[in-house]
Amino acid sequence: xxxxxxxxxxxxxxxxxxxxxxxxxxxxxxxxxxxxxxxxxxxxxxxxxxxxxxxxxxxxxxxxxxxxxxxxxxxxxxxxxxxxxxxxxxxxxxxxxxxxxxxxxxxxxxxxxxxxxxxxxxxxxxxxxxxxxxxxxxxxxxxxxxxxxxxxxxxxxxxxxxxxxxxxxxxxxxxxxxxxxxxxxxxxxxxxxxxxxxxxxxxxxxxxxxxxxxxxxxxxxxxxxxxxxxxxxxxxxxxxxxxxxxxxxxxxxxxxxxxxxxxxxxxxxxxxxxxxxxxxxxxxxxxxxxxxxxxxxxxxxxxxxxxxxxxxxxxxxxxxxxxxxxxxxxxxxxxxxxxxxxxxxxxxxxxxxxxxxxxxxxxxxxxxxxxxxxxxxxxxxxxxxxxxxxxxxxxxxxxxxxx
Amino acid sequence: xxxxxxxxxxxxxxxxxxxxxxxxxxxxxxxxxxxxxxxxxxxxxxxxxxxxxxxxxxxxxxxxxxxxxxxxxxxxxxxxxxxxxxxxxxxxxxxxxxxxxxxxxxxxxxxxxxxxxxxxxxxxxxxxxxxxxxxxxxxxxxxxxxxxxxxxxxxxxxxxxxxxxxxxxxxxxxxxxxxxxxxxxxxxxxxxxxxxxxxxxxxxxxxxxxxxxxxxxxxxxxxxxxxxxxxxxxxxxxxxxxxxxxxxxxxxxxxxxxxxxxxxxxxxxxxxxxxxxxxxxxxxxxxxxxxxxxxxxxxxxxxxxxxxxxxxxxxxxxxxxxxxxxxxxxxxxxxxxxxxxxxxxxxxxxxxxxxxxxxxxxxxxxxxxxxxxxxxxxxxxxxxxxxxxxxxxx
Numbered sequence: 158x159x160x161x162x163x164x165x166x167x168x169x170x171x172x173x174x175x176x177x178x179x180x181x182x183x184x185x186x187x188x189x190x191x192x193x194x195x196x197x198x199x200x201x202x203x204x205x206x207x208x209x210x211x212x213x214x215x216x217x218x219x220x221x222x223x224x225x226x227x228x229x230x231x232x233x234x235x236x237x238x239x240x241x242x243x244x245x246x247x248x249x250x251x252x253x254x255x256x257x258x259x260x261x262x263x264x265x266x267x268x269x270x271x272x273x274x275x276x277x278x279x280x281x282x283x284x285x286x287x288x289x290x291x292x293x294x295x296x297x298x299x300x301x302x303x304x305x306x307x308x309x310x311x312x313x314x315x316x317x318x319x320x321x322x323x324x325x326x327x328x329x330x331x332x333x334x335x336x337x338x339x340x341x342x343x344x345x346x347x348x349x350x351x352x353x354x355x356x357x358x359x360x361x362x363x364x365x366x367x368x369x370x371x372x373x374x375x376x377x378x379x380x381x382x383x384x385x386x387x388x389x390x391x392x393x394x395x396x397x398x399x400x401x402x403x404x405x406x407x408x409x410x411x412x413x414x415x416x417x418x419x420x421x422x423x424x425x426x427x428x429x430x431x432x433x434x435x436x437x438x439x440x441x442x443x444x445x446x447x448x449x450x451x452x453x454x455x456x457x458x459x460x461x462x463x464x465x466x467x468x469x470x471x472x473x474x475x476x477x478x479x480x481x482x483x484x485x486x487x488x489x490x491x492x493x494x495x496x497x498x499x500x501x502x503x504x505x506x507x508x509x510x511x512x513x514x515x516x517x518x519x520x521x522x523x524x525x526x527x528x529x530x531x532x533x534x535x536x537x538x539x540x541x542x543x544x545x546x547x548x549x550x551x552x553x554x555x556x557x558x559x560x
Numbered sequence: 561x562x563x564x565x566x567x568x569x570x571x572x573x574x575x576x577x578x579x580x581x582x583x584x585x586x587x588x589x590x591x592x593x594x595x596x597x598x599x600x601x602x603x604x605x606x607x608x609x610x611x612x613x614x615x616x617x618x619x620x621x622x623x624x625x626x627x628x629x630x631x632x633x634x635x636x637x638x639x640x641x642x643x644x645x646x647x648x649x650x651x652x653x654x655x656x657x658x659x660x661x662x663x664x665x666x667x668x669x670x671x672x673x674x675x676x677x678x679x680x681x682x683x684x685x686x687x688x689x690x691x692x693x694x695x696x697x698x699x700x701x702x703x704x705x706x707x708x709x710x711x712x713x714x715x716x717x718x719x720x721x722x723x724x725x726x727x728x729x730x731x732x733x734x735x736x737x738x739x740x741x742x743x744x745x746x747x748x749x750x751x752x753x754x755x756x757x758x759x760x761x762x763x764x765x766x767x768x769x770x771x772x773x774x775x776x777x778x779x780x781x782x783x784x785x786x787x788x789x790x791x792x793x794x795x796x797x798x799x800x801x802x803x804x805x806x807x808x809x810x811x812x813x814x815x816x817x818x819x820x821x822x823x824x825x826x827x828x829x830x831x832x833x834x835x836x837x838x839x840x841x842x843x844x845x846x847x848x849x850x851x852x853x854x855x856x857x858x859x860x861x862x863x864x865x866x867x868x869x870x871x872x873x874x875x876x877x878x879x880x881x882x883x884x885x886x887x888x889x890x891x892x893x894x895x896x897x898x899x900x901x902x903x904x905x906x907x908x909x910x911x912x913x914x915x916x917x918x919x920x921x922x923x924x925x926x927x928x929x930x931x932x933x934x935x936x937x938x939x940x941x942x943x944x945x946x947x948x949x950x951x952x953x954x
Contacts, residue, residue, distance in 0.1 A: 161739040174763070186735050201808070208767045209775050210786035210840065218770035219763070269912075288888030289910055296869035298805030300791055307876035309803075312716055313709055318782060318793050319801050319873045320708050322718050324763035333727045333759075338909040340734035341589050345564040345914050347741050353913035361890040364879055365908040368617065369577065369719045374876040375891065375903040376613030383876040388714050396696065398705075398715055405715050407700035409692075474692055476700035478715050480777045481768040484703035484758070493683035495755050496769070509769045514724075514759040515732040516684060516750035520739050 160187020161520040165343065167252040168193060168243075169227060170267075172200045174299070174325045175359060176256030176284050177223045178332035183252070183339065184226035185513060185522035191246065191538060192224060192529065196231040196560045199531040200224070208324075216503045222510050224528030225499075230539075231532030231560050234265045239558045243267065245543045247275050251346075252339055256284035260294075269354045279352040280342040284335055287360045299327040302359045307374075307383060308367040315385045322366075331362035394441060394448040395420060398478065401461040405478040408452075412438050416473075423464075423471045424455055485509070499524045535559050563590020564914040568737065571596065571641060572622060573650035573662070578695065578722035578753075579679045580618035582729030583649050587621035588907055588916040594645070594932055595622045596638060598629070599954045600925045611899045612922075619922035625933075626926030626954040633952045635660055637933070642670040644936045646740075647733055651679040651693055664748050673746035675736040679729050683752040695722040698753035703768075704761045711779045725756030787836045788843040789816065793873070795848075800856035801873040802863075809835050815866050820850045889916075896921065926954040 165188040169180040177192075177200065184190040194200050202220040206213060213219065230246075233239040247253060253272055255262060262268055262283075269281045283289070286297025300321050303309055312320035334357035346352050364371065374382040391397040395410035395417065410416040414437070421430035429435065429451060434444045441448055456464060461477050468475045479487070490496045497512035513522040539545040539559070553559045568591040572583045580595075587593040628634040639661070642648070648667060650657065657663050664676040678684070681693035682701075691697060698721055699705060705715035732749035740746050758765055768776040785792040790807040806812035809832045817824040824830075828839045835843055851859065856872045863870045880903060885891040892906040907916035933939040933953070947953045 159739075159743070161735040164742070178762070182731070207786060207836070208763075208771065209780060210784075210836075211771055211773055211775055213767075214771050216770065218766050222766050287884050288890065291884040291887040293884045295864065295867055296805075298790075298807070298869050300803050301805045301869055301871045304803045304871045304873045305882075306879055307874050308718075308720075310801075310873050310875045312718055314713060317710060317713060318795070319803075320716055320718070321791065321793075321803075322720060323704055323708070323761045324767070324791070326720070326760055329760055329762050330724060330727070333724065333731060334908050337585065337727060337731045337734060338911065340731065340738060341564040341909070341914070342911060344734065344738055344741060345562070347738075348567065349562065351913065353911060355912070356910040357908060358888070358910075360884070361888060361908040361910075364885060364890045365905060366720050366723050367876075368581065368723055368905055371876055371879070372613050372617050372905050375880055375905065376611075376616075378877075378880070398717065400714070405706070407696050407705075407717070409694050409696045409700075474694065474697060476697050478700045478705050479703045480706050481703035481765060482772075482777055484701065484765065485769060487701060489682050489686040489688045489701070489754060490758065492686035493752070493755070495683070495758055511758065511762055511766050511769070514751065514755035515728050515735065516748075517732065517736060517739075518748035518750075519745060520735075520747065 159520055161517055162186045162188035165189070165252065166250040167191065167254060168246055168250050170253070170255040170257060171284070172256065173202050173328070174223060175328035175331040175335070176254060177202065178329060179284070179335035179339070179357075180227065180254055181223055181225060182332065182336040185524065186517070186520070190227040191534070192227045192229045193232050193243065194229055194531055196233050196532065199229070199231065203531065216501050216508065218508070218510070221501065221503065221528035225510070225524050226526060227529055228534035228538065229529035229532055230535045232535070233558050234267070236556065236558050238553060238556055240266060242539065242543070242553070242558065244275055247272050247279060249542060250276070250279065251343065252280045252282060254282040254335070254339065259283060259285060259289070273352060277352060278346055278350060280339055280346060281352065281354045282335060282339050282342070283354075283356045284331055285356055285358045288358045289356045297359050299325055299359065303327045303363055305360065306363045306367050307371065308363070311370060311383055311385055313385055314387050317385070327359055327363040327366065330366045331357055331359045334362045334365070389449050390446050391449060392442055392445060394445050394452060397449060399452060399456045401456050401459060401464055403460045406461050406464060407476050407478055409474040409476070412441055414438065417441065419471045419473055423467045423473055426455055429455070497524055499527065501527055503527075532560050562914055563917070564911065565589050565591035568592070568647065569645045570594065570647040570649060571638070571645040573648065573652060574679070575651055576693070577614050577618050578726045579649070579651035579729060581723070581726040582679065584618055584620055584622065585727065585730040586733065589911070589914065593622040594641070595619060595624045595923070596629075597624055597626050597925050599626050599951070611896060613902070613904065616896070616922045617905055620918060621920050622923060623928035623932060624923035624926060625929045627929070628952055629660060631952055633947075633950070637953070638662070639670060640937055642667050642674065645671070645674070647675045647677065647737070649677040649679070649729065649733065653692070654690060673740055673744055675733060675740060675746045675749065677729060677733045677736070677749040677751070679725065680750070680752045682754045684750045693753055695719065695753050695757075698757045701754060702757040702761060704757070704764060707764070707776065707779050709779055711781055713779065721753055721757030721760055724760045725751055725753050728756055728759070783844045783848060784841065785844060786840075788840055788847055789813070789835065792844070794851035796851050796854060796856040796859055798855040802851055802856065802859050802870060803873055804870040806869050812868065816868055819862050819866055819868065820847065822846070822850070892918065894918070929953045
């Protein structure tokens with residue numbers, strides 16, 4: 158079966174997560190991704206030893222999954238001879254992607270002007286921290302940038318600490334934006350023959366990630382969209398989290414009279430159904446806190462399984478609030494290839510990895526290999542793709558340009 | 561100046577904020593996106609909803625065709641449009657799609673190389689494939705809600721899974737367009753809210769798959785963080801919070817210790833292993849105490865001056881007035897006719913030669929019906945007038 162990005166070659170000069178995962182999306186759909194790494198240690202992601210104070214175990218899933226389906230070339234770009242190798246690679250490639258600082262790239266003479274003069278068809282993509290324009294140059298790790306967007310400050314119960322959306326949540330989004338930008342530029346290039354420069358910054362992506370509430374705040378400046386809101390005061394009590402006798406559930410109804418009748422029937426609570434405080438859409442919103450208090454009391458009396466059985470019978474939309482172990486066992490995730498099993502060379506066994514969030518019916522993505530060893534493909538890329546002789550390869554080794 | 565998607569026409573059958581943003585991302589870069597909407601429910605002059613900022617974002621740069629799809633003559637118009645469009649995007653439930661005859665197989669007959677993107681709640685396969693496409697429902701399944709807050713707190717719904725899915729919808733469509741450009745072959749694209757929520761949680765999900773352990777199933781207190789200098793929040797004197805992201809503590813410790821008034825040679829904390837290992841909990845307590853001694857403004861100034869990787873947790877008023885966000889067009893200031901000056905989210909992707917443009921504000925319902933039928937299907941003005949009079953289009 159053919160691949161969507163067959164014939165597209167990507168130079169992936171990235172580290173950690175946002176840049177690497179952008180290239181991973183392209184690699185999953187068949188682009189030939191060549192990851193260029195410093196000879197000493199490579200991508201910092203290779204050095205991850207613990208997560209949440211737990212040891213990563215016998216395989217470094219952090220690096221190996223993000224960099225799956227890629228080749229690795231180890232190259233010292235601080236040396237002019239290393240840059241010459243890079244220029245030859247640029248000549249033969251469609252995309253150059255980097256999440257290194259713009260100043261660092263310029264200092265290595267790997268800026269847009271230089272690379273597009275070598276290959277005018279090149280799509281030159283960066284992941285800056287805060288955008289191509291403006292004065293801000295401070296470090297840009299995921300959570301620090303998320304902190305600036307304001308989204309953290311509005312999550313959680315009032316008085317509780319702000320809430321981070323999860324490890325690498327912003328990088329993951331920036332990576333998607335970057336892949337989308339690259340595809341847009343490739344599509345345009347295929348029609349016109351001209352490459353261009355694109356940037357998907359961590360800040361820009363994370364502002365967009367907050368759209369469902371930030372857009373409302375931008376429109377009106379009302380504090381309610383910026384501050385923590387208690388679940389005890391949710392504007393629609395019928396769409397809210399509730400603690401049952403044994404665990405939390407998410408009730409996902411509209412505040413309509415039809416949904417309200419269904420809920421009352423399922424609760425078998427005549428008093429609630431008859432209470433005039435709750436007998437219209439507007440009143441249920443006005444008396445939201447009282448209604449939530451009532452529902453808290455009723456729902457705590459039975460287990461989640463009991464409620465969900467009743468709710469299914471009434472056609473009420475609701476779900477148990479799962480943990481990650483339940484996600485890992487959820488048949489829905491496996492049947493849709495959101496999780497996959499794949500062979501891991503490092504430990505010589507099948508391992509479970511996050512799979513393919515985008516389905517394409519005729520050119521589906523695939524996980525063919527996990528992340529490469531540092532420099533695993535240096536010699537083959539230099540000799541077969543770039544036409545270096547073995548003598549020249551030896552010379553580059555002598556100079557310390559490649560390991 | 562040319563646009564990236566100059567030659568692409570999209571038929572947009574989306575019904576929600578997030579799925580409509582998926583097609584807006586294509587419209588921002590020049591695709592002609594024709595949004596198909598139901599006829600307005602109220603009569604002329606009764607429509608008084610005013611300006612809706614979510615609609616402004618989700619429907620910008622689109623054209624709108626209002627058509628009654630419950631009538632066969634309405635559905636016939638959509639079928640007639642299919643040969644003129646490259647991409648069809650929908651978030652409709654499967655049953656509704658089949659009732660209307662808008663499934664991939666039927667549309668392929670009308671246009672064999674059509675790209676058909678379907679956004680669902682839970683994916684095209686599996687026992688729950690027909691559950692409603694609600695972000696809350698997908699988030700509840702993803703396993704992150706219980707571990708976002710501090711111990712003892714209710715689970716947290718962040719509402720961002722849908723935004724990952726929106727971009728996946730655009731990206732999946734672009735992958736298919738790229739393939740069609742090379743081969744002439746169209747195909748189906750599938751994205752779901754479950755996949756979007758899971759992707760947003762990639763690192764937690766993958767770490768749990770590989771490592772397992774209770775620590776991924778229950779909230780971890782901020783004072784039990786794995787690295788006291790990375791991914792941790794500390795309260796300052798005035799109650800505002802500071803967050804630190806300095807994973808490589810060897811690199812950051814000397815200037816950071818200096819800022820905190822700590823001795824960088826303190827034998828309890830003089831190596832990464834001690835800071836993140838044996839004396840981790842002690843360092844968390846020491847920093848928690850130290851940050852409480854000064855207000856957030858002090859820390860912000862010091863962090864910036866020393867170029868440390870850390871910042872104060874801001875609220876939405878910060879990006880709303882941040883020159884960096886405006887300069888990069890992440891946030892736009894507009895003059896909306898009838899509303900006045902407003903701010904709206906802008907464009908997260910910069911392109912040097914084919915930048916995103918705001919060519920049109922979100923259309924009114926049916927604003928472009930006549931234009932679309934005239935330009936794409938060459939309907940006469942008489943025929944259009946008759947369709948309006950018959951209540952087929954508006």
